Amino acid sequence: MRALRTGPLLAATVATIGVFLSLTGCSVAGDDRPVVMVSTNILGDVVGELVGDEAEVVTLMKPNADPHSFEISAQEGARLRSADLVVSNGLRLEEGLQQHLDAASAENVPSFVAGDAIEVLDYSEGDAAGNPDSHFWTDPARMIAVVDALEPVLAGLDGADSTVISERTADYRAQLETLDDEMSTAFAAIPDERRALVTNHHVFGYLADRFDFAVVGAVIPGGTTLAAPSASDLSDLVDAVDSSGVRTIFAESSSPDRLVQALASEADISVDVVQLYTESLSDADGGAPDYLTMMRVNAERIATGLST
Structure with missing residues (x-):
């Protein structure tokens, strides 16, 4: 008799679970939005601002990571090859990801390379001299150029509302223009004789070009954090x-600042080491959860560090 009573209950329970799983499955399977895979978290934030809910944006680079060396799983690589669009920085930045980007390109996955949308600067010194500088995002004007080029690509995604994307792009573009004005105002207060930048490696070429700074040098004299300075490099930088008369050196949040601290000691002068967010966003609880915040924090720290 007990078995007879529990049989209908078990059947009802199974039926209920079945309905729940069916609905859950339908919800996931019914999400037919286009999938946009983005290499770096800086570009991932920007793409997300432009598309809103019109596409699923998957950012491969985790917060606080190094874009030169981060890698992805085989599963992420497979998803990259099936995406509706792949957005990458280009200009040799994603060194640990390049094989996956090449594989997606070989399978004709639509792609957008941000470096193709800007006026590219070359490194002027160090091991990377003559090669393209990949750090264009330190110049908000160049990010505007990327956003302008991205809009028609995102608006053309199957299943996305192009009107929504155009409206969101116009709004975000206006925010970038405001950011550019704010940075210009902040940097205008820095005396001419103090407009010199030293960091872990060459990451400020575009910022210097946009806002009239001199890049005195970098502890790592190449365009990638995977390089290493020699004793001669450090000696030359100490001389510079x-x-x-530089009194502030800027260390990137994605790279250890031990070399910068060592340089400060070697130079035998009082040098402050200030952390900036230059190559990666932080997590949501950090100081640079999105691109606009990152740039504002950096501008304030650079202006303060070089003005005092």
């Missing part, structure tokens, strides 16, 4: 710091 001494001759320029």
Whole structure:
């Protein structure tokens, strides 16, 4: 008799679970939005601002990571090859990801390379001299150029509302223009004799070009954090710091600042080491959860560090 009573209950329970799973499955399977895979978290934030809910944006690079060296899983690589669009930085930035980007390209996955949308600068010194500088996002004007080029590509995604994307792009573009004005105002207060930048490696070429700074040097004299400085490099940089009178050195949040601290000691002068968010966003609880915040924090720290 007990078995007879529990049989209908078990059947009802199974039926209920079945309905729940069916509905859950339908919800996932019914999400037919286009999938946009983005290499770096900086570009991932920008793409997300432009598309809103019109596409699923998957950012491969985790917060606080190094774009030169981060890698992805085989599963993420497979998803990359099936995406509706792949957005990458280009200009040799994603060194650990390049094989997957090449594989997606070989399978004719639509792609957008941000570096193709800007006026590219070359490194002027160090091991990377003559090669393209990949850090264009330190110049908000160049990010505007990327956004302008991205709009028609995103608006053309099957299943996305192009009107919504155009409206969101116009709004975000206006925010970038405001950011550019704010940075210009902040940097205008820095005396001419103090407009010199030293960091972990060459990441400020575009910012210097946009806002009239001199890049005195970098502890790592190449375009990638995977390079390493020699004793001669450090000696040359100490000379540059001494001759320029630089009193603030900027260390990137995605790279250890031990080399910068060592340089500060080697130079035998009082040098402050200030952390900037230059190559990666932080997590949501950090100081740079999105691109606009990152740039504002950096502008304030650079202006303060070079003005005092």
